[in-house]
Amino acid sequence: MSDVVQPRIALGVSYDGSAWQGWQKQPHGLTVQDTLEAALARFAGQPVPTVCAGRTDTGVHAAMQVIHLDAPVLRADTAWVRGVNAHLPPSIAIRWAREVSPDFHARFSARARSYVYLLLEDQVRSPLWAGKAGWSFYPLDVEAMQQAAGYLLGEHDFSSFRASQCQAKSPVRTLHRLDITRRGRFVVFSFTANAFLHHMVRNFVGALTYVGRGRESVQWMADVLAARDRRKGAPTFAPDGLYLTGVDYPAEFDLPLHDASDEIRFGV
Known part of the structure; x- marks a missing residue:
């Protein structure tokens, strides 16, 4: 008897990372992947392993994470969305589902990833933005940070x-891209790269804020980059304001993707 081919399904996932210990599965089970796979197992009646486009750390959010799975059951795209969401907490949701070719891989097929970091500039921290935005009580020079970003x-x-x-x-x-703009009390950092290293965006933000508050010069950023030494940079910034907003794939996969950066930027 021939083996049954399991269709490969891509899912777009959003989550508020505040309550979770990152994406990657852990023995304690308090991660987005653990929770999502538990919901998938209840929906499919058996374990369903997943692969994501990019792992996010504790406290980091995703407006558009992409995962793939090899489906052990045949279901309509809408069923993967509504059926799995019925078993997920309010902080995690499947946004869309699409059957893809067997050669699609959420991580290795991706050409680029985009992130946004929201930074609240205020003398006093705001409890309304706790877990949703970083915070600086120092005034920041956006023009200097833009020059350093170059x-x-x-x-x-x-x-x-x-x-x-x-x-x-x-x-x-x-x-590919590092834009820094001011929107009222917020400074918004937008990043796109072919891929990111662990803590890379948060380390960028930490260094840029050193320039923005006048602690370091614009040229200092070039010196830190050239040093190739983590000890030369600034401390890693808080995860609170970091959002994975988009993953770019070749058009041949025909995914219903969009970069959710504007949703984050215009929400402040």
Whole structure:
């Protein structure tokens, strides 16, 4: 008897990371992947392993995470959305589902990822934005940060901005976009790269805020990048304001993707 081919399904997932210990499965079970796979198992009646486009850390949010799974049951796309969501807590939701070709891989097929970091600039912290935005009680010079950001664009060895526990084989990445804008009391950082190292975005934000508050010069950013030494940079910034907003794939996969950056930027 021939083996039954399991269709590969791609899912778009959003989550509020405040209550979760990151994406990746852990023995304690308090992660987004653990919770999502438990919901998938209840829906499908058996375990359903998943693969994501990019792991997010504790407290980091996703407006548009992408995962894939090999479905052990045949269900309509709408059933994967509504059926799985019925077993998920309010902080996690499937946004869309699409059957894809067997060669699709949520991580390795991705061409780029985009993140937004929201930073509240205020003398006093706001409990309404706790867990949803970073905070700086120092006034920040956006123009100086924009100038410093220019040194980071393009392909570089980003060793100065990777976590010590980063498991990536190479520290070389290509940063396509780094925009910094002010919206009222918020400074909004928007990043797009082919891929990111562990803590790379939060380390960027930490270094940029050093420039923005006048603690370091614009040129300092170039010096930190050239040093290829994490000890030369600024402390890793809080995860609260970090959102995975989009994953880019070749058009051949025909996914209903959009970059959710504007949803985050215009929400402040």
